[in-house]
Amino acid sequence: MTISRRISKDGHLATIVRDIGSFLLIPAGMIVVSLPVCVISRDWSVLAAFVITLLGVLVVSGLCRYWGRRAQTGTAAQTLISVALSWGLLAVVGGLPLWLTAVLIGPQASPTLKAFSDISNALFEGMSGFTSAGLTMSLRPSQLPASLQWWRSLMQWTGGVGVIAFAIALLDPTHNHHALFKAEGRQDQIRLTVSATVKRIWIIYSGYTAVGILLFRLLGMSWWEAINHSMSAISTGGFSITDSSMGAYDMPVQLAVMVMMVAGAVAFSRHDIIIRQRDPLALWRDQQHRLLLVLLLVGSGLVGLEHYAAHQRFDWLGSSFQWVSALSTCGFSSQPLQFWSDGNKLLLSLAMVVGGAAGSTVGGLKLNRLLVLIKTVVWRLQGNVLSPHERMSRRLDGSLLQPQQALQQVESATSLAVLWMAVLFAGIWCLAAVVPTEYTLTDVIFETASALGAAGLSTGIAAPSLFWVGKYLLMLLMWMGRLEIVPVLLLFNLLSEYLLLPGRLTGRLARRHGRL
Amino acid sequence: MYLIVVGAESEGRRFIDMAVDQGHTVVLIEADEERARQVLEKNNIRVLQGDIADSSILQEASVEQADAVIAATHDDSKNLMAMVLAQEFEVETRISLVNQPSHSQMFERLGVKSVRDPAKIIAGYLYDYIS
Numbered sequence: 001m002t003i004s005r006r007i008s009k010d011g012h013l014a015t016i017v018r019d020i021g022s023f024l025l026i027p028a029g030m031i032v033v034s035l036p037v038c039v040i041s042r043d044w045s046v047l048a049a050f051v052i053t054l055l056g057v058l059v060v061s062g063l064c065r066y067w068g069r070r071a072q073t074g075t076a077a078q079t080l081i082s083v084a085l086s087w088g089l090l091a092v093v094g095g096l097p098l099w100l101t102a103v104l105i106g107p108q109a110s111p112t113l114k115a116f117s118d119i120s121n122a123l124f125e126g127m128s129g130f131t132s133a134g135l136t137m138s139l140r141p142s143q144l145p146a147s148l149q150w151w152r153s154l155m156q157w158t159g160g161v162g163v164i165a166f167a168i169a170l171l172d173p174t175h176n177h178h179a180l181f182k183a184e185g186r187q188d189q190i191r192l193t194v195s196a197t198v199k200r201i202w203i204i205y206s207g208y209t210a211v212g213i214l215l216f217r218l219l220g221m222s223w224w225e226a227i228n229h230s231m232s233a234i235s236t237g238g239f240s241i242t243d244s245s246m247g248a249y250d251m252p253v254q255l256a257v258m259v260m261m262v263a264g265a266v267a268f269s270r271h272d273i274i275i276r277q278r279d280p281l282a283l284w285r286d287q288q289h290r291l292l293l294v295l296l297l298v299g300s301g302l303v304g305l306e307h308y309a310a311h312q313r314f315d316w317l318g319s320s321f322q323w324v325s326a327l328s329t330c331g332f333s334s335q336p337l338q339f340w341s342d343g344n345k346l347l348l349s350l351a352m353v354v355g356g357a358a359g360s361t362v363g364g365l366k367l368n369r370l371l372v373l374i375k376t377v378v379w380r381l382q383g384n385v386l387s388p389h390e391r392m393s394r395r396l397d398g399s400l401l402q403p404q405q406a407l408q409q410v411e412s413a414t415s416l417a418v419l420w421m422a423v424l425f426a427g428i429w430c431l432a433a434v435v436p437t438e439y440t441l442t443d444v445i446f447e448t449a450s451a452l453g454a455a456g457l458s459t460g461i462a463a464p465s466l467f468w469v470g471k472y473l474l475m476l477l478m479w480m481g482r483l484e485i486v487p488v489l490l491l492f493n494l495l496s497e498y499l500l501l502p503g504r505l506t507g508r509l510a511r512r513h514g515r516l
Numbered sequence: 517m518y519l520i521v522v523g524a525e526s527e528g529r530r531f532i533d534m535a536v537d538q539g540h541t542v543v544l545i546e547a548d549e550e551r552a553r554q555v556l557e558k559n560n561i562r563v564l565q566g567d568i569a570d571s572s573i574l575q576e577a578s579v580e581q582a583d584a585v586i587a588a589t590h591d592d593s594k595n596l597m598a599m600v601l602a603q604e605f606e607v608e609t610r611i612s613l614v615n616q617p618s619h620s621q622m623f624e625r626l627g628v629k630s631v632r633d634p635a636k637i638i639a640g641y642l643y644d645y646i647s
Contacts, residue, residue, distance in 0.1 A: 388576065
């Protein structure tokens with residue numbers, strides 16, 4: 001029996017294939033939206049590249065949907081796997097227009113565009129775009145055709161809030177909404193149903209983007225810059241269309257960008273409360289966001305002091321800008337980081353690994369996990385000083401947790417933190433082997449943290465000159481980080497079972513079906 | 517003020533809500549797990565889960581610093597024991613709920629401020645409405 005026949009006999013795989021086919025309609029829609037941009041900016045090669053990509057995506061999507069036409073609703077594990085696979089495919093769809101444009105234009109292309117005639121650079125840009133990471137293979141983004149600048153921003157804008165979240169809002173209701181929603185690393189619902197929640201998220205998200213565009217325009221950006229930068233700031237993506245990121249602007253614009261990045265790092269559920277109650281102080285009443293504000297202030301101070309220690313002068317704006325950019329995992333920079341001190345690179349790495357509030361557009365471990373980890377330590381210490389009859393009260397955000405609930409919280413936060421550390425370490429170890437010798441270990445740690453946290457600050461390692469293994473490694477890290485590792489592990493598990501024990505897969509899947 | 521409350525039945529619980537609201541520091545001694553949890557859910561206070569008869573539970577509640585001990589269980593023997601112990605530790609204000617009217621003399625002899633027969637008080641209020 002051939003492998004393909006075995007797959008087609010397996011109803012579980014049909015579900016995964018059908019889901020992937022549906023998700024592919026999202027990038028197809030994004031391309032359709034981008035076509036007018038090509039026409040307005042007269043980028044005919046880009047238009048051709050988009051049309052070719054669009055046809056390819058539609059064909060693949062159609063085939064997938066045809067194949068899985070009789071599939072049933074998936075289980076949680078299958079949903080996680082199809083989400084993981086879809087995100088991998090998104091990188092391809094995101095990178096194709098860049099690659100095709102570079103190939104179509106050929107030798108006349110600007111050096112920045114020419115870099116994308118190497119397919120691995122294009123895939124890297126696609127992955128970095130959709131995961132809203134912001135590491136880039138464009139040395140001088142200002143040289144790119146306007147419609148490709150738009151495409152990079154659009155990938156981040158859609159990817160930041162979650163492609164699957166988009167799919168839920170638009171696609172048919174046969175999908176397991178709740179599982180999909182959770183697969184992209186969201187927990188809190190702000191409306192009764194998942195689809196209403198997603199719609200509300202999109203309204204808030206679009207609103208903030210519009211506010212950002214106006215704000216940036218008023219403070220001195222051109223309309224085109226304002227649109228692109230607002231999209232990549234609120235999505236905490238970090239692609240820019242200038243050559244020196246936010247270094248091209250003066251103080252008022254940088255402050256406005258910081259505000260937008262912080263807005264991107266605040267959970268949508270909090271935004272919802274702030275908007276409904278018209279009370280910005282609602283931010284402070286939630287422990288996770290209180291932690292965010294405290295970390296923003298304390299971290300900026302630390303980075304500023306470290307900067308003074310290293311360079312003998314204070315640069316509060318620059319220090320706090322990079323810190324806000326790192327903690328919100330946005331990845332805009334206002335100055336080159338290559339010559340920053342090791343201490344500051346490590347501080348920023350930590351921020352990029354931690355990330356902002358859960359339920360926002362940030363990457364990283366997220367602050368609700370950090371909060372539980374801190375609480376775990378506090379509870380452990382409290383347990384030691386308890387008097388004989390005293391009842392232990394474990395509180396999270398003011399409400400009392402049953403011992404069982406507390407255990408669950410601690411378990412999920414610690415297991416993710418362990419996974420995060422393991423992947424981070426493995427990433428550092430592998431990347432260190434392939435980077436050029438002029439980069440120090442600190443640079444490698446920084447770049448790995450930036451990829452895993454989907455942040456996008458760079459010391460310069462992520463560039464077209466990087467050995468291809470390094471590029472794919474960083475892509476893998478961005479992918480794992482964006483999906484919070486677990487779906488990717490499930491996918492690897494499935495693949496390894498396929499390769500090692502092909503005959504037993506159906507039984508295994510069926511058993512997992514029962515377990516999850 | 518630093519208050520030690522013994523018992524978290526409805527009277528004790530209401531008292532704790534009020535006292536915490538007014539900014540007093542409260543420690544609760546309550547043997548029942550469910551009742552202890554209910555109080556913890558509402559108020560962030562120290563709760564000792566145990567019986568007033570458990571050895572040195574009042575010391576655990578730092579009785580020497582207490583401004584008052586309030587006994588509010590539905591069991592007069594427990595309330596009485598709390599009052600006796602409070603007197604031994606020379607707590608200035610000692611207040612107790614007395615469930616059985618016939619027990620009130622014992623409490624009076626100890627010099628305790630007591631609320632006698634709460635059911636009768638409520639009945640009195642109810643009666644006032646018809647007259």
